[in-house]
Amino acid sequence: xxxxxxxxxxxxxxxxxxxxxxxxxxxxxxxxxxxxxxxxxxxxxxxxxxxxxxxxxxxxxxxxxxxxxxxxxxxxxxxxxxxxxxxxxxxxxxxxxxxxxxxxxxxxxxxxxxxxxxxxxxxxxxxxxxxxxxxxxxxxxxxxxxxx
Numbered sequence: 001x002x003x004x005x006x007x008x009x010x011x012x013x014x015x016x017x018x019x020x021x022x023x024x025x026x027x028x029x030x031x032x033x034x035x036x037x038x039x040x041x042x043x044x045x046x047x048x049x050x051x052x053x054x055x056x057x058x059x060x061x062x063x064x065x066x067x068x069x070x071x072x073x074x075x076x077x078x079x080x081x082x083x084x085x086x087x088x089x090x091x092x093x094x095x096x097x098x099x100x101x102x103x104x105x106x107x108x109x110x111x112x113x114x115x116x117x118x119x120x121x122x123x124x125x126x127x128x129x130x131x132x133x134x135x136x137x138x139x140x141x142x143x144x145x146x147x148x
Contacts, residue, residue, distance in 0.1 A: 015143075016144075029129045039105040048075060051075045053070050072089050083111075
């Protein structure tokens with residue numbers, strides 16, 4: 001029995017829907033990565049005091065074999081009770097009472113990062129979702145046009 005011509009169209013439509021969803025995810029990922037990159041590169045630099053150091057929870061680890069990390073809470077002039085930094089710091093590097101360099105998002109006292117470039121994504125990793133965003137439709141169009 002020959003295959004139905006509608007089956008090929010349904011498959012093509014499904015592939016296109018998946019690619020559109022993938023492109024949406026890539027745009028969202030880039031937006032999150034770039035926002036954090038801008039905070040780190042153009043944020044307000046200053047100092048803060050470490051008020052608490054806790055082990056990072058299991059649900060925040062990327063893998064079971066990941067080295068132990070800490071979550072650091074720092075107090076700034078705008079947030080004297082402290083705000084947790086959104087970075088996973090290698091275990092044992094910070095102690096309560098220690099003064100550290102930080103970067104704060106302009107106008108957002110609740111967004112504070114430690115001023116440590118080694119904890120941030122490299123620039124190529126920030127822009128990688130854009131490269132994939134351009135490549136996904138090209139690969140899809142080439143694949144759909146060469147389909148037998």
